[in-house]
Amino acid sequence: MLSGYRLEVIVGCMSAGKSSELIRRIERARLAYLPTIIVRPITDTRSKPNHVESRNGLTSHALVVESARDILKYSSHAVVIGLDECQFFDDELIPVVQTLLRQKKKIIASGLDLDYKGETFGQVPTLMAMADRVDKLLAVCRKCGSDFACRTQRLVHSDEQILVGDCQYEARCIHCFEPPGEYQLRLELPLAETNPPQLAIVQGPATAATVAS
Numbered sequence: 457m458l459s460g461y462r463l464e465v466i467v468g469c470m471s472a473g474k475s476s477e478l479i480r481r482i483e484r485a486r487l488a489y490l491p492t493i494i495v496r497p498i499t500d501t502r503s504k505p506n507h508v509e510s511r512n513g514l515t516s517h518a519l520v521v522e523s524a525r526d527i528l529k530y531s532s533h534a535v536v537i538g539l540d541e542c543q544f545f546d547d548e549l550i551p552v553v554q555t556l557l558r559q560k561k562k563i564i565a566s567g568l569d570l571d572y573k574g575e576t577f578g579q580v581p582t583l584m585a586m587a588d589r590v591d592k593l594l595a596v597c598r599k600c601g602s603d604f605a606c607r608t609q610r611l612v613h614s615d616e617q618i619l620v621g622d623c624q625y626e627a628r629c630i631h632c633f634e635p636p637g638e639y640q641l642r643l644e645l646p647l648a649e650t651n652p653p654q655l656a657i658v659q660g661p662a663t664a665a666t667v668a669s
């Protein structure tokens with residue numbers, strides 16, 4: 457039986473290094489001859505078929521499944537199980553993870569904790585609550601260059617929660633993150649040369665100055 461952490465969760469925004477950290481931890485287990493697998497949902501199309509791929513070029517073989525239930529089909533011989541892009545797994549992920557934990561397996565799960573709106577994404581928050589170790593990785597903000605990017609800014613118009621493609625997103629810190637409504641509004645309606653509305657607050661008898669506009 458393995459000692460130490462049993463459910464490790466790696467979260468963060470895009471470009472924070474989640475997949476490379478997942479691959480690093482799985483490779484570390486492989487060096488100790490522990491049987492490992494990495495599983496990812498079919499929704500993630502960034503990686504090559506049957507691989508998990510990080511943006512810095514690390515790759516590892518991965519099983520691609522259509523539903524979270526399918527993880528159990530491949531996990532019987534594995535001792536350490538990596539789950540990548542967990543935000544795209546269906547709701548069955550949680551009972552599947554509970555089953556794997558009862559089977560005394562070690563799980564290392566990674567995924568986006570927040571979607572493009574800055575709202576919680578899929579089953580990842582529940583995994584974080586269940587985990588005995590959570591690492592929230594930060595990226596470098598593409599707008600201001602700070603080391604504290606924790607939001608994924610969508611750069612195109614779409615109200616779909618899932619829209620796969622690196623060029624449609626960038627990592628932003630919380631100060632530079634623009635919620636989609638505000639961002640799309642700015643794109644559609646570039647600032648016009650209008651004077652701000654004049655506001656006169658009248659207390660007591662109006663004077664010439666307060667009603668001048």
Ligand SMILES: [Zn+2]
Nearest residue numbers: 597600629632
């Ligand atoms: Zn920033």
